[in-house]
């Protein structure tokens with residue numbers, strides 16, 4: 001019996017608070033996916049106070065989406081010969097306009113997304129989780145005070161920097177981000193689920209992160225693939 005072929009090019013979806021970014025980090029680390037994270041690229045620009053950062057700072061703080069044109073500009077810089085690499089999109093596409101952008105990138109750069117993964121979490125659970133989220137201002141690693149705590153409280157495992165809450169995790173902003181996800185994100189899932197049912201994977205995200213991770217790895221047949229340094233699950 002032939003083994004299912006593990007995917008090379010993934011998109012991971014999930015509402016804010018679904019745990020998708022922690023999951024993406026683990027998949028990247030364990031299976032060698034390069035992460036393309038539009039949210040992190042934008043936050044890095046804000047921290048650096050470069051011209052992109054100054055343009056998007058207030059939008060990010062309010063939890064609103066940046067324009068599709070800006071996402072295009074940012075990904076043009078980020079994506080080079082992706083057909084040669086194993087990578088994972090986290091935070092893109094975020095609008096139906098960006099679904100079109102992704103198709104353009106796929107044909108122009110000659111790659112194909114082989115799995116769309118939805119980490120499915122209820123709005124209530126997501127809001128509860130977001131209040132415990134922490135991020136390293138220096139390297140961008142993400143943690144959660146309950147589900148994915150750093151080894152030392154409030155300190156980054158990788159570089160020892162003091163962790164911070166995200167400005168966009170304040171409750172009013174969290175509600176805006178959930179609303180935006182429901183308006184823009186759900187139609188994207190419906191689109192891919194009906195257009196590419198064979199590439200669409202839904203994982204129950206209302207469980208502890210380790211279990212979500214194991215279910216994702218199984219669903220993607222990554223356990224059959226060659227893995228990175230800590231590939232066991």
Ligand code: AMP
Pocket residue numbers: 016038039040042059060063064065066067071090091092093094095098168177
């Ligand atoms: P994230 O870390 O993916 O939750 O993204 C943080 C913030 O960055 C979002 O609330 C948006 O303001 C912005 N952002 C990230 N990715 C996109 C995208 N693909 N399109 C528009 N805005 C984005």
